[in-house]
Amino acid sequence: MNDQNYTTTISVDQSPREAFAAINNVRGWWSENIEGSTDTLGDEFTYRYKDVHHCKMKLAEVVPGKKVVWRVLDNYFSFTQDKSEWKGTEIVFDVSKKGSKTEVRFTHLGLVPEYECFDICSDAWGSYVNGSLRKLITTGKGQPSRKEKGDQGKAS
Numbered sequence: 581m582n583d584q585n586y587t588t589t590i591s592v593d594q595s596p597r598e599a600f601a602a603i604n605n606v607r608g609w610w611s612e613n614i615e616g617s618t619d620t621l622g623d624e625f626t627y628r629y630k631d632v633h634h635c636k637m638k639l640a641e642v643v644p645g646k647k648v649v650w651r652v653l654d655n656y657f658s659f660t661q662d663k664s665e666w667k668g669t670e671i672v673f674d675v676s677k678k679g680s681k682t683e684v685r686f687t688h689l690g691l692v693p694e695y696e697c698f699d700i701c702s703d704a705w706g707s708y709v710n711g712s713l714r715k716l717i718t719t720g721k722g723q724p725s726r727k728e729k730g731d732q733g734k735a736s
Contacts, residue, residue, distance in 0.1 A: 586702045587687040590714045596645045596675045596682050602717040603648050603673045603684070609713040609722035624653070629725060632658045635666055648673040660696040684713070 592599060602609065604619035606627075616625030621642040628634040634656050641649035655666035669690030676683050686709045691701055708724075716722030 584692045585687055585689050586691040586698070586705060587685065588706055588709050589683060589685045590710055590717075591678065591681045591683050592714065592717050593680070594682055594717050596677055599675050599682050599684050599717050600645045600648070602713060602722075603675070605716065605722075607724060609716040609724055610708055611725040612727040613725060630728065637671070640670065646675050657697055659700070662696065665695050665697050666691070666701075684709075684717070686713075 606618040606625065607614050611627055611629065613628045614625050615628075617623040618625045618639070619642075621639055623639045624636060626634065626636050635652055636654040637650040638653050639648065640651040641647060650671040652666045652669045652671070655664050657663055657665060669688060672685075672687045672689060674683075674685040674687070676685075686705065688701070688705060691698060691705075695701070712722040712724060
């Protein structure tokens with residue numbers, strides 16, 4: 581059976597340690613609209629994009645320099661029939677050395693073609709991982725979604 585979970589891989593010149601640090605800097609590559617801690621086992625954080633999408637993640641596995649797993653505890657989409665499609669899925673970042681390069685393999689376990697959000701979510705993850713996360717690792721500056729106007733300046 582084919583593995584149909586969404587996955588994408590990037591390769592960078594930086595070390596696994598640098599890639600791992602960038603992955604955990606979620607506000608630096610995914611969104612500035614993140615509340616909560618994002619770098620220690622057991623941490624929980626909330627992502628919000630307008631009234632379109634919000635979810636709560638928990639760091640379920642953290643292996644420094646090698647792996648990060650987020651478990652989706654709760655999810656809401658305004659644009660799908662099943663508003664909680666991601667709930668119970670896992671987002672996995674595997675970091676490994678491949679020759680002189682560092683490889684980051686991103687997999688959203690449970691994000692499969694049968695999901696109504698598959699195309700939209702796959703496109704978004706592809707943009708964030710292949711674009712913003714790669715830039716954060718390689719240049720120190722990603723392209724996260726900006727904090728929404730009207731949001732109170734909550735401490736990161």
